[in-house]
Amino acid sequence: MSVHTEEQNENWSEIIEPKTRLLDLRLRELWRYRDLVLMFVRRDFVANYKQTILGPIWFFLQPLLTTITYIFIFGRMAGLSTDGLPMLLFYLSGVTIWNYFAETLNKTATVFKDNAQMFGKVYFPRLTMPFSIVLSNLVRFAIQFLLFLIIWVWYLAKGHNLQPNFLIALTPVLVLLMGLQALGTGMIISALTTKYKDLIFLLTFGVQLLMFATPVIYPMSSIPEQYQWVIQANPMSAIVETFRYSYLGSGTFSWLQLGYSAGVTLVILILGTIIFNRVEKSFTDTV
């Protein structure tokens, strides 16, 4: 008892111990390092586009080139349905959203591997790294989303039969949901890959596969009724469908589906943060 009071009196600002409590996420410390998060975001942009001729134009070119490829392969050659929507808009909407999710997931999942050198030399809250990844991809997404909006407005002005509706107001929620979903999933994978690197090989393949399990290149309506639950079990599906429904007026929307997606996101996020925090303390010994 006396030991206990003595320790309290001494006011230690920090105690370094072998293990931490499960839910001690030290979010306050993360907040103290908020400048670092922004600095990482800035670094990503500057470093990526220095010494390129086109610079930030690549932000637009990337989704456009992918969309054009999809139009040719899935639209023209495979003849997949687009729910009667203009192919450009249909694929671009899917690609823009999916790019954000996939990029964030890929980068977050390899965060320990990519930064092992730095993490081994200096301490800062490791969560700053995944957060900065989410943010820098968000900026990229915003720019690419702008491109989508421009083309969307152009189609509207030309009098195409698009039926945007009030659900457009949900856009920020959708963006938040997929950002957090990618973050959570990425953190879980990143933690698992520090010791067993096998997962890294599966990652690219897995993300690709996940895209086909999400209505990116096809509308939900083209899936036979009895198999739709498979696609709907994927929490990304509701996000893509809601997005298309609100801007283009085709597809499906249900609060239930979206609620399910939000619930899964929350679980993944909490799980991911806990696992990440457990691993960050000792990963330098195993990576």
Place this chain on the structure above:
Amino acid sequence: MSDIVIKAENIGKLYKLGEIGTGTISHDLNRWWARVRGKEDPFTKIGQANDRTVKGDNDWVWALQDINFEVKQGEVLGIIGRNGAGKSTLLKILSKVTTPSTGRIKVKGRIASLLEVGTGFHPELTGRENIFLNGAILGMTKAEIKSKFDEIVDFAGVERYIDTPVKRYSSGMYVRLAFAVAAFLEPEILIIDEVLAVGDIEFQNKCMGRMKDVSINDGRTVLFVSHNMAAISNLCNSLCLLDRGGIEYLGDVEEGVNRYMQYSKTKGVEIINRIAAQNSLLKHELFELISIRLLQDDQEGVEFVTNRDVKIKFLYRVEKTIIGLRIGFDIVELKSGITVFRSFHDDRKESKTHESGEFENTATLPANLLISGSYNLKIVIGIHNVGWITNDEISILIQTHNTTGINSQYADNRPGVILPAIDWVSKKNN
């Protein structure tokens, strides 16, 4: 009690040797199962003390064990020890890069650690951008860095290049900038790992000055790891000598440095005995070093008197004809780290082609050359225009004692790293 800012209690760190891969899942499951049942980790029991020269019989090793110490506010604690004594591990634990396996450390105040300069520098970013990024990584806020910015640039002396990407910097400029950022950190506790060994002499002195400023004038607590005994004696006011993962000595600086030297001396004999026991020191596809023997008056050893010759005998075998093989050594003064000189066997004659076969080459260190002290004899072997065969692998610690040599009749210690016999002519002019 209240002025203690770091209190380490029973710190230990267990490492797994060898590859992580096969067997680790089963080990992991084993440990996990023990934990679930509330039992002790089954692998901590079999860990052995850390001695890298002796092959252990299992894969787990204690890099640190039973480390207890306290650091007071404003104390500058030097941490010394041979390679592999556990210095870096201790620093890593203190800087939270890794966790201890046992025990805990209680800390008062913000810790910043410099295990390396320029962590997180990005080559594509400009000097200015890197200052902000690096500062933030080290725990400063943007506002703090802004207020220090001019001082940092000034200290590094890179004003002209501040908006140039650092990949265009010379390596010296790069290092200076990196150190400057770190030098202007203002944490309560600063942990430094031999980063002083950078830049030219002028900049090194500047760094030492800055370090003194930080520790003495600002009254900050500093933990400083180094092999440079001069720097340690100069900066620190207490010392921790680590050996094989444990604390060998904790206390007064001078006493600690002496113990470290003493300790190295007895180790030296052990090392040379071990070298002699092995049948080959160094194997290369063309070349095999069989033995090195140090002799004074036909007596083998590593401790010599200063006023007699020391013979260094190299025995080696050449597998195929080599042109330009050069056998040599460096003499490095231990305390200052100064390389006194380097010598090659062909310094004073033309290098001959080595046909295949066994060779003996003997160098004679003249009497009255080295001062009394500790030196590292570093073996340097290379092939001219091809490359080095040795790479710092072999060095022998030697001790010289001035028992009956120059100045031995006086009690004072001569400064310097050599004590040559200089001819003086003295006469009285009438």
